[in-house]
Amino acid sequence: MHLTGLLGFTSIIAQAEQGGFSLSLLQEKYVAGGDFMHPILIVLILGLAFSVAKTFTLLRASTNSKKFILQVKEALQNGGPEEAMKVCENTRGPIASVFHAGLLRADEGVEAAEKAIMTYGAIEMGFLEKGMIWISLFISTAPMLGFTGTVVGMIGAFDDIAAANQMSPAIVATGISVALLTTLFGLISAILLQFFYNFFVSRIDKLVGDMEESSIELIDTLYDIKKK
Numbered sequence: 001m002h003l004t005g006l007l008g009f010t011s012i013i014a015q016a017e018q019g020g021f022s023l024s025l026l027q028e029k030y031v032a033g034g035d036f037m038h039p040i041l042i043v044l045i046l047g048l049a050f051s052v053a054k055t056f057t058l059l060r061a062s063t064n065s066k067k068f069i070l071q072v073k074e075a076l077q078n079g080g081p082e083e084a085m086k087v088c089e090n091t092r093g094p095i096a097s098v099f100h101a102g103l104l105r106a107d108e109g110v111e112a113a114e115k116a117i118m119t120y121g122a123i124e125m126g127f128l129e130k131g132m133i134w135i136s137l138f139i140s141t142a143p144m145l146g147f148t149g150t151v152v153g154m155i156g157a158f159d160d161i162a163a164a165n166q167m168s169p170a171i172v173a174t175g176i177s178v179a180l181l182t183t184l185f186g187l188i189s190a191i192l193l194q195f196f197y198n199f200f201v202s203r204i205d206k207l208v209g210d211m212e213e214s215s216i217e218l219i220d221t222l223y224d225i226k227k228k
Helices: 003-017 023-032 037-061 065-089 094-104 110-129 132-164 169-227
Strands: none
Touching: 037 110, 037 132, 037 169, 065 094, 065 169, 094 110, 094 169, 110 169, 132 169
């Protein structure tokens, strides 16, 4: 491998910009990266698998909260908690589950309903955050594996220099190429998974905010009904 192989990641970027990026080039660089490319790829695949599963979970948890609250309020006014619970049972998502838990205790008083909403709200929040720790683990593991590959590649390069007893680019090319490619692949994997992680955090924050706001409206509605 000649000297330009030392900057393999630069050639990848340049060819991608010129529209010349291909699967064969990616395959070539992956093989050139050495053994540490395999665990990084496994981490990336696992991270993407968790991300896809989390995407479906959050999509299923999404609800038109304003429309749902109006339906619950209308049901409360027309048929009481029993009718409102039927609306919750026919609606998916954490807000509907929290409302259902609160309405089950509505006959015991508004305070009991409020405690049930707070308790089940914390449980639903835990469900929304489930699996995030694994994605975070993969984000931190990918670059660390890449840096480990860098260290191993540099050690091999210096060993080659010592064995040859001279400083020649051709001697150290393979070791440094491994170092650069594993670092690049590890960083790209971490950046990709970080994008998913940040997206999930923003979606969870929105769902939790909607859940808290909707719960307050339900409690206010129950207080209003109790006064009448």
